[in-house]
Amino acid sequence: MTESAPAYADPELSPSAMHRLHPLTPFLRSWRMLGAAVAIGFGFFKDDLERLKYFWDALRGDAELSVLLRAAVVLFVVAAVLVAGAWMSWRATGFAIVDDTDGPGTLRFHRGLVVRQRSQVRLNRVQSVEVNQPLFARLLGLAVLRLDMAAGDDASVSLAYLSLKDAWSVREEILRHTANAPELGVVVGDRTDDELIARVSTTRLVQANLLDSVGVLSFFALWVVALVVMRILGSGDVVLAGLSGIVPVTIAILVQLRKQVASILRDADFGLYRTRTGIRISAGLTSTVNRTIDTDRIQGVRLEEPFLWRRLGWARVEVDVAGAADSTQAARLMPVADRPAALALVRSVTGVDLDAGDVRRAGERARSLDPLGWRYLGVVLHEHGAVSMHGRWRRTRIYVPYARTQSVSVRQGVLQRRLGLASAYLDMPKGTGSWHASHRDVAEATDLVAELAARARAHRLALSRAGPAASAAAQPEAGRGLG
Amino acid sequence: MSDAAGDRLFADPDLDWQPVSPALVTERRLPVAVLALLGLGLVGGGGGAAMAADSGAGWPLAVPGLLLLALAALLWWVLVPRVVSAWRYAEREQDLLVSRGRMQRRLSVVPYGRMQVIEVSANPVSRHLGIATVTLVTASAATDARIPGLPTEVAQRLRDRLAAKGEAAAAGL
Numbered sequence: 001m002t003e004s005a006p007a008y009a010d011p012e013l014s015p016s017a018m019h020r021l022h023p024l025t026p027f028l029r030s031w032r033m034l035g036a037a038v039a040i041g042f043g044f045f046k047d048d049l050e051r052l053k054y055f056w057d058a059l060r061g062d063a064e065l066s067v068l069l070r071a072a073v074v075l076f077v078v079a080a081v082l083v084a085g086a087w088m089s090w091r092a093t094g095f096a097i098v099d100d101t102d103g104p105g106t107l108r109f110h111r112g113l114v115v116r117q118r119s120q121v122r123l124n125r126v127q128s129v130e131v132n133q134p135l136f137a138r139l140l141g142l143a144v145l146r147l148d149m150a151a152g153d154d155a156s157v158s159l160a161y162l163s164l165k166d167a168w169s170v171r172e173e174i175l176r177h178t179a180n181a182p183e184l185g186v187v188v189g190d191r192t193d194d195e196l197i198a199r200v201s202t203t204r205l206v207q208a209n210l211l212d213s214v215g216v217l218s219f220f221a222l223w224v225v226a227l228v229v230m231r232i233l234g235s236g237d238v239v240l241a242g243l244s245g246i247v248p249v250t251i252a253i254l255v256q257l258r259k260q261v262a263s264i265l266r267d268a269d270f271g272l273y274r275t276r277t278g279i280r281i282s283a284g285l286t287s288t289v290n291r292t293i294d295t296d297r298i299q300g301v302r303l304e305e306p307f308l309w310r311r312l313g314w315a316r317v318e319v320d321v322a323g324a325a326d327s328t329q330a331a332r333l334m335p336v337a338d339r340p341a342a343l344a345l346v347r348s349v350t351g352v353d354l355d356a357g358d359v360r361r362a363g364e365r366a367r368s369l370d371p372l373g374w375r376y377l378g379v380v381l382h383e384h385g386a387v388s389m390h391g392r393w394r395r396t397r398i399y400v401p402y403a404r405t406q407s408v409s410v411r412q413g414v415l416q417r418r419l420g421l422a423s424a425y426l427d428m429p430k431g432t433g434s435w436h437a438s439h440r441d442v443a444e445a446t447d448l449v450a451e452l453a454a455r456a457r458a459h460r461l462a463l464s465r466a467g468p469a470a471s472a473a474a475q476p477e478a479g480r481g482l483g
Numbered sequence: 484m485s486d487a488a489g490d491r492l493f494a495d496p497d498l499d500w501q502p503v504s505p506a507l508v509t510e511r512r513l514p515v516a517v518l519a520l521l522g523l524g525l526v527g528g529g530g531g532a533a534m535a536a537d538s539g540a541g542w543p544l545a546v547p548g549l550l551l552l553a554l555a556a557l558l559w560w561v562l563v564p565r566v567v568s569a570w571r572y573a574e575r576e577q578d579l580l581v582s583r584g585r586m587q588r589r590l591s592v593v594p595y596g597r598m599q600v601i602e603v604s605a606n607p608v609s610r611h612l613g614i615a616t617v618t619l620v621t622a623s624a625a626t627d628a629r630i631p632g633l634p635t636e637v638a639q640r641l642r643d644r645l646a647a648k649g650e651a652a653a654a655g656l
Contacts, residue, residue, distance in 0.1 A: 406623035408592040410492065417489060417588070427623035442488040449492070453592045457577055460596055 018094030018110065019170075022142055025093075025161045026086030031136065034079055089113040095159060097123070097173050105177035107147070109157055121147060121157055123177035127297045127321050131167045131290040138288065143167040147174070148321065175277070175292065194273035194280055198345065200335055202268055208316075208336035209260050211308040216256050223249055267335040272345070279349060281333065295349050297321050299429055300400040301333070303342060303354055307393045315342040319349070320428065346399065352382050354397050359389070365419050366439035379437045379448070384459065386426065386452065388435045400428055400435050403459035408452045410445055424448050426456075493588045498573040498580065506612040507570070507632025511563045513608055519556035523549065572630050577652070579619065579645065581628045591628045596652035597621045601645050603638050617641055 027034075093111040107121040130146040137143060142161035149156050162170065210217070223245075268285035278294040300320040309315065317334040334345055347353050362377035370377065373392040380387040385401040405426045412422040422445040426435040437448060494500060526548050562585075570583040578594040600620040609615060609631075615638040619628040633641065 406597045406621040407594065407626045407628065409625075409627065410590045412489060412493070412588045414586050417486065420486060420488065422489070422492060425625070427621070427625035429622040442486070442492050446488070446492040449590070449592060453578060453594070457594060457596075460594065 018096040018108070021090060021093055021095075021159065022161045022163050022166070023090075024140055024142060026083055026090045028137060028140065028142065028161055029090075030082045030086040034082055038075065085113075092116075097170070097177075105174075107157070107174065109159070119157055121149065123174055125149060126174065126177075128291055128293045129171050129174055130292070131164075131171055133164070133284075133288045135286045137161050138286075145170055171292065175275075194275050196271060197274050197279075197348075198272045198334065198337060198341065200267065200270040200337070202264075204336055205264055205267055205270070208309065208314060209264055211312075212306045213256065213260060214308055220249070220253055220256075267332060270335055272334060274348070279333075283332070293319065293321055298349060298401070299404045300398060300435070301346050301350055302399075303346060303397045305339070305395040309336075310395065313339045315339045317342050317345055350385065350399055350401065352385060352387070352399055354387060354399060356380075357382055357387070360444075362437075362439045363441055365421060365441070368419065369415060369421070369439050374439065377438050379440075381451065381455070386435065386455075388437060390436070390438065398435050400426055401459070402452075402456045403463045404428060405452070405456045408449055408456065410449050412442070421445075424452065426452060489588070493582050493590050494571065495573075498575065500571045500573045500582075503567060503570045503572075503630060503632035504614050504634050504637075505564075505567070506609075506614045506634075507567045508564050510609050510612055510614065510632065511567065512560055515556060515559045519552060522552050526552065567632065570630070570632070574644070579628065581619075581630055589627065591626065593619050593621060593626060593628045594652070595645065595648040597626075598645060598649040601642050601649070603642050605635070614638075617645075619645070 089112070092113045095107060095109045098106045098108060105123045107119075107123055109117075109119040109121065111117050111119075127148045130144075130148070132144045132146060133142070134144065137160075140161075141164055143164045145159040145162055145167045147157045159167075159170070265285045265287075266289075267283050269283060269288075271282040273280040273282065275292060278292060278296070280290060280292045282288070282290045298319050298321060302318040302320075304316045304318070305314070306316075314336050315338075316332075316336055319333045333349070334342060337345065343354055357380035359378040359380050362374055366374040366377060373390060376390055376392055376395060378389040380389070382399075384403070385399050388398045390396055406429060407427045408424065409427060410422050410424045416422055416439065419439075420442050421439045422442050423439060424437040424445050428435065437445070440448060490496075565585050566583075569585045569588070572582070573580045577596075578592050580590060580592055582588070582590045598619050599622060600618075602618040602620065603615050604618065605615040613635050614632045615635050616629060616631040617633055617638050618630075619626065621628075630641075
């Protein structure tokens with residue numbers, strides 16, 4: 001929760017008394033603008049600059065030199081103004097971590113030259129902490145420290161830029177204040193203590209990516225083959241007609257390739273570490289991300305097995321955390337792993353074995369509504385959460401802890417009504433979870449809704465009665481698993 | 484088609500279901516009626532203009548449009564009361580149930596402890612009719628708990644009651 005408090009005026013906490021961001025920040029912040037200024041300047045003085053080849057002549061002739069000088073001066077002034085502006089805003093920026101005597105620590109973040117912004121972040125509300133290095137910052141050895149809050153993007157705070165070393169030490173300081181650190185009575189956050197759980201080799205990542213998108217790729221191949229065959233069999237007109245599709249298909253191929261490359265770059269060098277209170281994900285080739293998540297904050301886990309991965313016994317694990325910035329990035333807990341390892345990973349963060357438990361499958365009647373996937377629709381109710389299974393080609397299991405569910409709903413369309421079926425849903429803080437129990441018998445759905453609501457209530461009460469301090473007690477397995 | 488099990492799921496007879504105000508029918512009908520009249524006027528006017536311009540060659544073209552429009556408006560007019568009468572809510576000890584829909588039936592179970600915001604809103608039409616909409620917001624965007632067409636004082640009382648219950652049962656995320 002970022003609370004802006006206009007009345008807040010702590011005399012000793014002027015920005016100058018607080019921690020500063022890294023001095024190179026103004027340059028990094030304004031490099032885009034600088035680039036734009038250079039581009040504009042170049043466009044403006046293009047003709048003049050073309051005379052550069054007469055530079056030596058210009059040195060002798062005063063007229064030419066003055067033009068060059070003018071260009072240089074204008075560029076310099078623009079750059080100076082931009083950097084000065086950025087520098088002043090840097091001067092007005094500062095942050096401090098304040099230890100409240102009677103509660104959790106607070107991060108105060110002051111920024112803004114014209115419009116002053118004062119953010120106070122209660123550190124026990126932080127959902128996840130990231131130390132990220134975007135490409136350009138990385139070249140300078142700088143990093144961004146990002147705090148994700150439950151309220152979403154607007155409430156999240158990014159401290160950009162800090163030196164990498166400072167970013168890590170601030171992260172450690174912050175982790176010391178997160179929800180369940182104090183009662184564990186440990187010094188958390190020192191990343192050298194983190195235990196490596198898993199790594200993903202780049203070869204495997206590339207293979208997995210290709211296999212996952214093999215459907216799209218083979219479609220492209222088919223299209224090419226079809227073109228060639230048409231060329232051999234048919235007349236030129238047919239080929240021409242086929243070729244007229246070349247622009248959209250090429251665009252589609254490029255988009256797909258870009259997605260693949262981005263995904264590989266993002267997940268390359270993937271490492272998963274266990275910290276005292278949660279997990280840390282470290283990944284990225286060009287830009288690196290280091291994301292620390294308290295196990296307590298996990299809103300849902302998804303285990304995915306795309307069609308071609310199943311042969312190889314591979315699976316992917318994603319987690320939902322409230323307020324995560326970029327859903328694709330945030331979600332990836334394990335881009336690819338052997339299924340048993342993936343299951344073990346899920347067990348260690350949630351305490352649940354996704355394969356265990358007695359599966360309540362959707363009945364035969366679901367066949368007419370979901371002819372391909374009906375066999376794979378299922379629900380398992382565990383002690384602390386529920387699992388939803390679905391997907392014919394991309395087999396998916398979604399686990400959500402009862403304690404995090406918001407509301408329960410049930411829907412029945414016209415066809416379902418005719419068949420005496422209904423679908424139940426658990427509404428999670430993040431809409432991506434899509435936990436559903438589709439096409440259940442109405443009587444069963446009625447029981448399911450009642451049961452889910454009752455269990456959610458029991459776990460919510462347990463969680464709130466004990467307060468955040470005992471959230472570990474609400475999820476005992478999780479606590480043990482991370483011991 | 485009657486199905487007891489489905490009725491039991493979406494409108495449990497053991498619960499004290501509260502209907503929404505019939506005034507909602509008017510609120511829902513009004514914009515469509517206005518639009519339909521406007522459309523009829525436009526199409527009719529266009530047809531008339533065409534007829535006046537050149538011996539009515541364009542006029543037959545407007546007829547299917549007119550009919551379709553009238554039919555759609557009529558269908559809406561007839562269906563609205565059914566939709567409105569299916570909209571109901573029930574307060575239980577721990578949660579609020581909102582049930583709605585005739586074709587696609589929905590039921591939302593919203594625990595009081597999960598309510599983050601309770602919103603009472605009214606547009607000019609509903610204000611004129613003396614009704615308001617109560618919306619429950621949880622941390623999930625998927626939560627769909629809206630009760631339109633509550634008489635204003637009922638809506639306010641419901642809001643206060645929900646707020647009190649929410650405070651008693653509030654839980655962290």
